[in-house]
Amino acid sequence: SEEQMLRSEKLSVIGQLAAGVAHEIRNPLTALKGFTQLLRSKYKDESSYFEIMAAELDRINLIVNEFMTLARPHLTSFEQGSFAEIIQSVLSILETQAILLNVEICCELEANLPMLYCNGNQLKQVFLNVVKNAIEAMPDGGKVHIQANMAETGKERLLHVRIHDEGPGIPNEVIRRLGEPFVTTKEKGTGLGLMVSTRIIEAHLGKLQIYNRQGKGTTVEITLPIKH
Numbered sequence: 001s002e003e004q005m006l007r008s009e010k011l012s013v014i015g016q017l018a019a020g021v022a023h024e025i026r027n028p029l030t031a032l033k034g035f036t037q038l039l040r041s042k043y044k045d046e047s048s049y050f051e052i053m054a055a056e057l058d059r060i061n062l063i064v065n066e067f068m069t070l071a072r073p074h075l076t077s078f079e080q081g082s083f084a085e086i087i088q089s090v091l092s093i094l095e096t097q098a099i100l101l102n103v104e105i106c107c108e109l110e111a112n113l114p115m116l117y118c119n120g121n122q123l124k125q126v127f128l129n130v131v132k133n134a135i136e137a138m139p140d141g142g143k144v145h146i147q148a149n150m151a152e153t154g155k156e157r158l159l160h161v162r163i164h165d166e167g168p169g170i171p172n173e174v175i176r177r178l179g180e181p182f183v184t185t186k187e188k189g190t191g192l193g194l195m196v197s198t199r200i201i202e203a204h205l206g207k208l209q210i211y212n213r214q215g216k217g218t219t220v221e222i223t224l225p226i227k228h
């Protein structure tokens with residue numbers, strides 16, 4: 001549709017801009033981070049200021065990295081990757097945060113899932129974003145269900161992944177603006193996670209769909225073709 005075309009045009013312009021700007025920002029950022037650490041150990045009494053500076057620099061770095069990903073899907077290299085390995089490495093990164101928030105993660109993967117043709121690092125970023133959102137949606141604890149299975153339509157084989165949480169659902173004002181950058185309800189959010197994830201999945205010729213049930217949690221369904 002025309003709306004979809006406009007949107008993908010917008011995203012590709014953002015992507016090109018992002019690549020250029022992000023690249024230019026990264027180098028000075030690395031220098032600043034290094035000298036902040038140096039000053040922190042030199043001026044021990046003021047170390048809390050330098051800690052804040054370091055944390056803020058980390059935040060800039062996070063945003064820049066997410067922007068870089070926005071730009072990259074087209075220039076990316078694909079290879080054989082295992083979904084089970086991808087999700088395992090994501091879960092090991094999120095384990096501590098989940099325990100802190102009293103969130104249990106139940107992961108049910110169908111046995112013998114076939115290999116994906118993918119960029120493993122980018123898919124890791126997608127599942128990191130989505131599972132992290134699910135955990136963050138339940139600050140008072142709950143369950144995140146991750147299910148993955150094969151499905152076959154007439155012409156192609158697909159991997160279906162569902163990530164379901166028991167949180168409050170995505171607020172309506174956010175739903176209306178999904179796909180726009182910087183839409184966040186979190187104090188430390190970037191509002192880039194879902195946008196970056198959608199873009200990566202589209203670059204894999206897959207689909208990312210959100211099923212939102214106000215008050216009953218959110219399900220993110222990601223479908224990836226097995227061969228393309």
Ligand code: ADP
Pocket residue numbers: 129133134137165167168169170171174183184185186188189190191192193194195218
């Ligand atoms: P961020 O997590 O940095 O805020 P995202 O793009 O990942 O950015 O998410 C955008 C917003 O969508 C979040 O701030 C939150 O309001 C909402 N959201 C995303 N996932 C969920 C979820 N599973 N449950 C409730 N709200 C969600």
Ligand code: MG
Pocket residue numbers: 129132133193194
């Ligand atoms: Mg997020």
